[in-house]
Amino acid sequence: MVTTYENGCFLLNGTTLVLDDNDASAKLSAEGFDGVTKEQAKENTICYGILKAHNTSDSMDKLCVKFDKLTSHDITYVGIIQTARASGLTRFPIPYVLTNCHNSLCAVGGTINEDDHMFGLTAAQKYGGIYVPPHQAVIHQFAREMLASGGSMILGSDSHTRYGALGTMAIGEGGPELVKQLLGQTYDVDMPGVVAIYLEGKPKKGVGPQDVALAIIGKVFGDGYVKNKVMEFVGPGVKNLSADFRIGVDVMTTETTCLSSIWQTDDEIKDFYDIHGRAADYKELKPGKVAYYDGLVKVDLGSINPMIAMPFHPSNVYEIDEVNRNAADILADVEKKAKVSFGDKVEFSLMNKLKDGKFMVDQGIIAGCAGGGFENICAAADILKGKFIGNDRFTLSVYPASTPIYMEIVKNGAAATIMESGAILKTAFCGPCFGAGDTPANNAFSIRHSTRNFPNREGSKVQSGQIASVALMDARSIAATAANKGVLTPATEFVGEFNKYKYHFDSAIYKNRVFDSHGVADDSVELQLGPNIKDWPSMVALTDNLLLKVVSEIHDPVTTTDELIPSGETSSYRSNPLGLAEFTLSRKDPAYVGLAKEVYAQEIKRREDVPMEELDNELVKAVKTIKTKFSDVNSSNTGIGSTIFAVKPGDGSAREQAASCQKVLGGWANIANEYATKRYRSNLINWGMLPFIIDEGELPFKNKDYIFIPGIRDAVYNKSEEIKAYAVSESGLKEFSLRLGNLTDDERQIILDGCLINYNRVK
Incomplete structure (x- = not known):
């Protein structure tokens, strides 16, 4: 296969x-x-x-790439533009598209979401960009229809920025990498x-x-x-x-x-x-x-046969027929894996989905950049024609990826077929993909043609005792399951014919509604700032030494960005750095925020020149131990911050907030055996956080321990391959080694300056 x-x-x-x-x-x-x-x-x-x-x-071998176009959506573009403004932005130097497909619902948080949209519109007018209003298109479909071109490159602040099928090399990265492009800088990466x-x-x-x-x-x-x-x-x-x-x-x-x-x-x-x-x-x-x-x-x-990615990762893949043959064993395995992540926080069981030997599904979703395409929806309509999803628990929602697609399925009759089956047809919206739309009932099982099925991607909250499951499937098998009233069914069992549908793109839909400056900036436009849109707090340069407290220790094989900073309703606070930071690790380690704040309070005092001997008792004890070997440690040369350990953090979204939320709470580093993606590691670096690597094996520290790293500024500047660190305990100092891996000269300077904003201000 x-x-x-x-x-x-x-x-x-x-x-x-x-x-x-x-x-x-x-x-x-x-x-x-x-x-x-x-x-x-x-x-x-x-x-x-x-x-x-x-x-x-x-x-x-050492690439410095300049992209042709940029694209962002409404939970990333505010932070990007605010960062670029703080660094001297006057106009968008290349086409930059601001789409509104994540915070589209404007249904929670008061005026928050629509305030962000108005910020986006006025930013496109002021700096010379393109603004796509809510419900017109999901970010990637608009890019396919209007931006992609053969041999070009596009950088987007969404991890699913992929237009390779159309001949465009596209990369999804955290917001700071787009800031660099807006300021005429480059995307630096080894070949x-x-x-x-x-x-x-x-x-x-x-x-x-x-x-x-x-x-x-x-x-x-x-x-x-x-x-x-x-x-x-x-x-x-x-x-x-x-x-x-x-x-x-x-x-x-x-x-x-x-x-x-x-x-x-x-x-x-x-x-x-x-x-x-x-x-x-x-x-x-x-x-x-x-x-x-x-x-x-x-x-x-x-x-290849019809496939299903069982909870809670797209790589947990089986053939649908195999699941139907061995459902009890496979469901038991999912429950076992869930226990590793959730512990006893929730009651999680899938065995009740087996009824009379059949695997019963509660919900189907066909949506977004993966599922909402024209052919997917038309194929689903062919399977559903003359069928009914029933009036029991099973529901089906279909989200066309753009208004032009929606228009075409209305014209060719596919929309009517879908709605006649009992399914609901909705507007272009990414919500079901990240937990902001069609949240199922507790312990429900949802099959989705979307991009991810991480825990909580469907909108449940483990910290509140809520958990549902998402499995990924193709639109065709979702439709076959819907036609079978929720019994898990592969589309290869469909005995009818798939019709050939000709697509006609209606360009007037965008021409009449999308704002396109055609690259002309208008300095007279004032940015519209809502009360939730906040500037980034000030950040300081890396100090000579660091004293870090471990405030979270995660031993899951992989930690996703959804676990580092949850999606869903928290997205409304993406334009408010401190407001959003309150949700950091809330679904994985609810104690994190409080512990990080306690450490940060000591760092604020340090910056105000309070002697270390006058800080809290726990920290004073740690400093006393450190001074037995490093007598010159004081408030002027040693920063105080928090760090987390995770085995392999950063799988999933490109969201920079997975790193920036730690930073604004006083985080100064991550320690990991490896980083799941380049984009998460880049986010850490761009927010001035040290992406430490430690060898696998027994850790020399545990949660709530202090770690002292002497000479860290010199180590970064001098490109040291091994960095000495010390676990601090009442019995003394235990030496161990950390590494930073490959860093470009610019990345080193960003860390030394404290973050990308500081780096650009210094420049």
Whole structure:
């Protein structure tokens, strides 16, 4: 089905694979490529060509990338623009699209959400951007329809910024990376590895893009096969996939932890651009005659069956038929894994979903950048035609990804078919994907064609005793389950026919409603600031030494950004740094905020030149122990802050707030065995937090212990590979080692200055 290979490979003429083994040279020679080296062939990937065209450094090993366009939504753009303003922003130097698809409901928090939207509109007017009003389109669909172009690069402040199927290399990062682009700076990264995703065959009837995506994620996530690499989709199977199908697979590549994705393009993609009135933006992309890839994932499309990602991760993948055959065992395994994350905080059971041997589902959702595409919805309508979801517990909601898609399914009758089945058709909104819409009942089981199924992504609150489950499935199998009144059903059991629907894009919808400055800034416009929109608090430069208190210790295999800063209703406070910080780790470690604040209160006193001997008793005792070895420690040279330990933090969203909330509460570092994604580590760095790495094994400290790091400023400045630290206890100091990993010179300076805002002010 999906196979990975230990070695890299050569791709000849876009079709023939030659594995990088002892026979590779002979095979290359036999194909007429005698003497071609790996280094030469690496330059013939699609990825290499695009990165070379956007690299501003004199080295292809150390990239300094400038993007063509930027895009953000309404729980990220306020913070980004506020950060850029504090750093001297006067106008948007490249097209910057502000969409409103996350805080669209404007139903909680008083005026908060609509205040953010008005900030976005006035910012687009003032600085020369593009503003997409709420309910018009989800961020990624608008980008596909209006922004993507062959060979270009887009940077977005959402982790699912992926437009590779259309020939655009797109990357999702935290807000500070967009700030850098707005200020004329660069995205600095080592040349990533490139992995060939070699497609062959043709999907069977009833199998959709989410099925293919989940099959790939299930294979490559666990061992990090494509982590921080670029996935390049090639091979003879590509031509057998429609543009919508490719888009549906592509958007889910984020869940592999890859850096970005890119696909070979053809007439199918040319037609996509033609339909959207942008024929000039199409560019044929394909590897050179001989291209080398650092890894190979072979995907036999014809062998993939309808898939389901069981709670609570997109990589927890099974075939739907397998779940139906072995439901009791699989549900028991999910319950066991949930126990690791939730402990005794909630009563969690899935066994009651089995009724008369059938797995009963409570809710279906087809939505957002992954599920709300035209072909997905039309296929769902074909399956639902003449069927009824019933009047018991099961519900179904469908969210088209944009108003033009909504308009077209109204015109072709798919909308009527869906609503006749008892399903509800809603506007373009990302809410179901992050816990702000269609929250199910406690202990309900929801199947969704969306992007993630982390704990709480459906909107429940563990701290309040609430928990529901999300499983990821393709729209087709969700519709088949709905047609079967909630009995888990793969779409391959659908005996009818899928119709061929022609898509017609109505450009007037955007032309009549979206504000487009066409790059012209208007200085006379005043930003509209609501009472919840707050500036970032002041932050200080890194001190000579650090005294850190561990205020949370997390031993889950992976800690998601949803656990670091929850999504859902907390999103309304994304424009209020201190207000949002109150929710930090609230669903994972409710004691964190209080402990962090206690430590930060001592740091504030330190900044006011209060001697360390006059701080709280616990800290004074720690300082007394430290001074037995480091007698010069005092308030002027030693910062006081908090830190957390997590095994592997940062999987999931690009949200910078996962780091900034720790920072504004006095956090000065994270300590981890590894970081789940580059984007989370970048967020830490851009907020002046030290991304420490410690070797796996027994920790030399525990929660609520103090850690002293002498000479940390010099260690950062001098690029020290090993950094001495000391666990502080009543019995003395226990030495251990920390590392920071690779940092660019600019990243080191950002940490030294205290954060990206300070760095730019100094510049």
